[in-house]
Amino acid sequence: MTAHDRRVGAATLKRLRLSRGWSLADTARAIIDAAARLGQPFGSSIASVQRAVARWESTTAPILPGERYQLLLAHLYARDLDGQHSLGHGSDFAELLDALAHLGESEHRLHELRTLLVRTATDAGGSLLALLGPTTQHALTAALADPSRLDEELLAGMRATIGDVNRQVGSIPFVRLQLLLAPIVESCRRLLADAVPEPQLPELRSIASQAYTLAGRLAFETRDDEASRALYSAATNTAGRTGSPWQRAIVHMSHALVTLYSTQGIDAARHLVDAAVRDARAGTSITVRARAHALQAEIAARAGAGRHAQAALSLAWYDLDGDRNGDPSSSSFSPAHLRGFDGLCELYVGDPAAAHDAFARSAHALTTPRERVQRTIVTTDQALARIRLGDPHAATELLHECIDGASSTGGRVATIRLRRARHELRPWRTEGFVADLDDHLIDALGA
Structure with missing residues (x-):
């Protein structure tokens, strides 16, 4: 962190x-009052806290606020001047996080602060517009009243909000994420039905496709399959009008995964994956093509088609090892994710020991909060491999970790995988370690 960075943070x-009209003393009082509201009363005087505020803003040697002060500042700046939660791009809260980053705070700590305040904002059905920055809120309201006012800046704000919701997967329960995404989904629907400026239409369709796809996945996770199907249908139709086949491939892949767990058999999922592969091959995103081939490999392995699965996996690795500079997709699909597909193929049509090792490598590399759901799924599959290797006791040790992961987010796929792994433990159902696992399942997931 350079001296210039620290000065930028202090100035922010x-x-x-x-911008709040606060003096140094006013800020100190606001911090002390916030601490009292949160049940963390200060023992320091206003003068002492005021000196701390001045040190953060020093033009010569600014310092990073301590973690307690960061939390209190986050609560202060998470609400706008009208007292409403505002956490999105352009909000005071977003500016605060940027200032802390310039002063040297870690990305991990900033993510923790953001997650905590999103949880706070959505407690008891809180602000549905929390992730819409103030500029985006006002511009969106104006555009809904007069679609001719839709512009690039508003579209960028809408896309940023979808990205904010997506990044909270794994940190915030799915039902809360639905609430946060709902205003964007409804706004896309209304704007697409109106006469928006023609130059903005391609980007609006792209954003709507992304919003509908994420909403379809969230509806599935919260067990609303009818809404999920309707949202995926809207996403498919909208993506098909973007002129970018890879965008429709993304919709097909997400739809295929939820279909795999919400319908009997694999035929419906296979049709969607095959459609995804066709669109991905016709598109310009290597990353999307790699993921489509990986899903094709999984479907083939589940059907017992070992050679087909290995061929698709080889194509996925070939794609992923290619030059992805300038890839139009922002997908985070990585070698860590693909190793999970390696493990699945080995689990269904290969060697359980190789599957176990592939799952372990994948889970070890899936470290970000956004990857928590996937890490839980992969670790559950790793436990299943241990069961098939004849080590059920070691498998249950992993499954206890997976239960905690699944219960924190309400992930439906992770829960289904857990139940399937428990089904494989039937030969040991009278053992104490399985009884302990059942107790944990009931306590955490009610099943």
């Missing part, structure tokens, strides 16, 4: 304070 904190 000062600008935030002045």
Whole structure:
């Protein structure tokens, strides 16, 4: 962190304070009051806290606020001047996180702060517009009243909000994420039905496709299959009008995964995956093509078609090892994700020991909060491999971790995989370690 970065951070904190009309003493009082509301009363005087605020804003040697002060500042700046939660792009809260980053705070800590405040904002059905920054909120309201006012800046804000929701998967329960995404989904629907400016239509369709796809996945996770199907249908139709086949491939892949777990058999999922592969091959995203081939490999393995599965896996690795500079997709599909597909293919049509090792490598590399759901799924599959290797006791040790992961997010796929792994433990159902696992399942997931 350079001296220039720290000065930028200090100047941002000062600008935030002045935008509220606060003096140094006013800020100190606001921090002390926030601490009292949160049940963390200060023993320090106003003068002492005021000196701390001044050190953060120093033009010569600014310092990073400590973690307790960061939390209190986050609660202060998470609400706008009208007292409403505002956490999105352009909000005071977003500016605060940017200031802390310039002053040297870690990305992990900033993610923790953001997650905590999103949880706070959505407690008891809280603000549905929390992730819409103030500029985006006002511009969206104006565009809904007069579609001719839709512009690039508003579209960028809408896409950023979808990205914010997507990044919270694994940190925030799915039902809350639905609430946060709902305003964007409804706004896309209304704007597409109106006469928006022609130059903005391709980007609006792209954003709507992304919003509908994520909403379809969230509806599935919260067990609303009818809504999920309707949203995926809207996403498919909208993506098909973007002129970018890879965007429709993304919709097909997400739809295929939820179909695999919400319908009997694999035929419906196979049709969607095959459609995804066709679109991905016709598109310009290597990353999307790699993921489509990986899903094709999984479907083939589940059907017992070992040679087909290995051929599709080889294509996926070939794609992923290619030059992805300039790839139009923002997908995070990585070698860590693909190793999970390696494990699945080995589990169904290969060697359980090789499957176990592939799952272990994949889970070890899936470290970000956004990857928590996938890590839980992969680790559950790793436990299943241990069962098939004749080590059920070691498998249950992993499954206890997976139960905790699944219960924290309400992930439906992870829960289904857990139940299937428990089904494989039937030969040991009288053992104490299986009884302990059942107790944990009931306590955490009610099943």
